[in-house]
Amino acid sequence: MPKSRRTLAAAAVALILPLSACGSGDDDGGTQDASGKVEGDITFQTWNLRANFKPYFEDLIAGFEHKYPGAHVKWVDQPAEGYPDKLSADAAGGTLPDVVNVSPDLVAPLARAGLALDLDKAAASFKSAYLPGAWASHQIPGTSGTYAFPWYLNTGPLFYNKALFQKAGLDPDQPPKTYDDLFADALQMARKSDGKVATLANVPTIEDFGRYGVPLMNKEGTGFAFNDAKGVELLTEYKRLYDAKALDPQALTATPESSGKKFLTGAVAMNPGSALDLGNFKKNAPGLYKNIGITDQITSTGHANMYVMGVMVNSRTEHTPAAVAFAHFVTDAQHQMSFARKVAIFPSTAGSLDDPYFTEEDGTDETRVRIAAAKSLKNAVNYTPVLFSDQMKTALRNEVAKALQGKxxxxxxxxxxxxTADRLLRQG
Known part of the structure; x- marks a missing residue:
């Protein structure tokens, strides 16, 4: 299961359906009407969750079957590796489960192929039960409809090394709050350390352009727009950081894991993360843990980035009422809250983030991070466009590298x- 901001990001991979899967879910197969009796046998597929959460899901399914004696749920779990390929094969072969754990980018091609149930039509009464940004995360530009119930969310703060800030002549209790602050502090950090300490370890990704306020895609969903003046401005600033060694020299090939190690060893002064990272700091880098600073994500929009998982209903299920009822059951406030207490994720249901678990301090850093993240999620958005595929991410990364290297x-x-992204979009 994706447990942190970084692993959630890594899990968001692309799915391109074979042309043979294209079509409309209204043409054949199941019914779009979810108002009937909740009964029948359905299959529920999760994404790498059985190993750590088997008892939770067995109890959840038992609770649903007790509430609806005429329904029966078969639970299958797929490994993380190859999950998009598995979905693609099932979609093409007509064996897609009734209820499927998806991320927004995985649901997009399924919806375009007519295989994802439009919940704005089939389950509109549930919309108000979820945070607006979470509900919107499974919508596709250029089309109407919402194609999955939002499930668990994640986000995280920026961690920073107070000792490195102080050594660079920066106030360790006043971390950067704006991009201008960030760029200025990063350049000072590089100067004071003679280029030995970078502030950032990663090149900008599509979500970073979104946080900076760059329009990522046109409203019709037919083309990308992150090459506008504001996008160029952000990449130009990163070029300045790279030249000054304020951006880690290995950022061009960095992974979330390598960036984390850089932060642990004091080679990098700031790094994004989640509450789960604090335990790692305490165990593996006690010196860092004693000097850890925690601050909000930097954004020009006022909205933090949200990572979201969803639960999709197969539009061709033979038991639409049961599939919709179960998908909602998995993602309702009670069960999301229960799940959030087992792992460091956050519920997508309206009002859940006001629970004392997400609002009341107890003096620990873990709770401080959880409370800050929960607050930011109330109006957070998923900046990564649902149509931005893995190939497109690679293309952006490669071009960013060329710019930073001066090529x-x-x-x-x-x-x-x-x-490149537009060409891939047309091909998809």
């Missing part, structure tokens, strides 16, 4: 990335 201007790099 292309920031404008040329982003123009090329948008051109």
């Amino acid at each position: 292309e201007s920031p404008k040329e790099a982003l123009d090329n990335a948008v051109e």
Whole structure:
């Protein structure tokens, strides 16, 4: 299961359905009407959850079957590796389960192929039960409809090393709050350390452009737009950081794991993370843990980034009322709250983040992070466009690398990335 901000990001991979799967879910198969009796045998597929949460899901299914004696749920769990390929094969072969654990980018091609039930039509009465940003996360630009119930959310703060800030002549109790602050502090950190300490370890991704306020895609969902003036501005700033060694030299090939190690060893002064990271700091880097600073994500929009998982209903299920009822049951406030107490994730249901578990301090850093994250999630958004595939992410990363290395201007790099993304979008 994706447990942290970084692993959730890594789990969001692309799915391209074979052309043979294209079509409309209204043409054949199941019914779109979810108002009938909740009964029948349905299959529920999760994404790498059985190993750690088997008792939870067995109890959840038992509770549903007790509430609806005429319904029976078969639970299957797929490993993380190859999950998109498994969905693609099932979609093409007509063996897609009735209820499926998805991320927004995985649901997009299924919805476009007519295989994801439109909940705005089939389950509109449930919409108000979820946070608006979470409900919207499974919508697709250029189309109407919502194609999965939002399930668990994650986000996280920025951690920073107070000792490194102080050594660089920066106030350890006043971390950067704006991008201007961030860039200025990063340059000072690099100067004071003679380029030995970078502030950031990662190149900008599509979500970073979103947080900076760059328009990522046109409203019609037919093309990308992150090569506008504001996008070029952000990449130009990162180029300045890279040249000054304020951005780690290995950022071009960094992974979440390698960036985390850089932060642990004091080679990098700031790194995103979640409450789960605090235990790692305490165990593996006690010196860092004693000097850990915690601050909010930096954004120009006022909205933090949200990572979201969802539960989709197969539009061709033979038991739509049961499938919709179970998908909602999995994601309702009671069960999301129960799940959130077992692992460091957050419920997507309206009002749940006001629970004392997410609002009351107890003096621990873990609770402080949880409370801050919960507060930011109330109006957070999923910046990664649901149509931005893994291939597109790779193209953007490659072009960003060329810009940072001076092989292309920031404008040329982003123009090329948008051109590639648009071409892949048309092919999809």
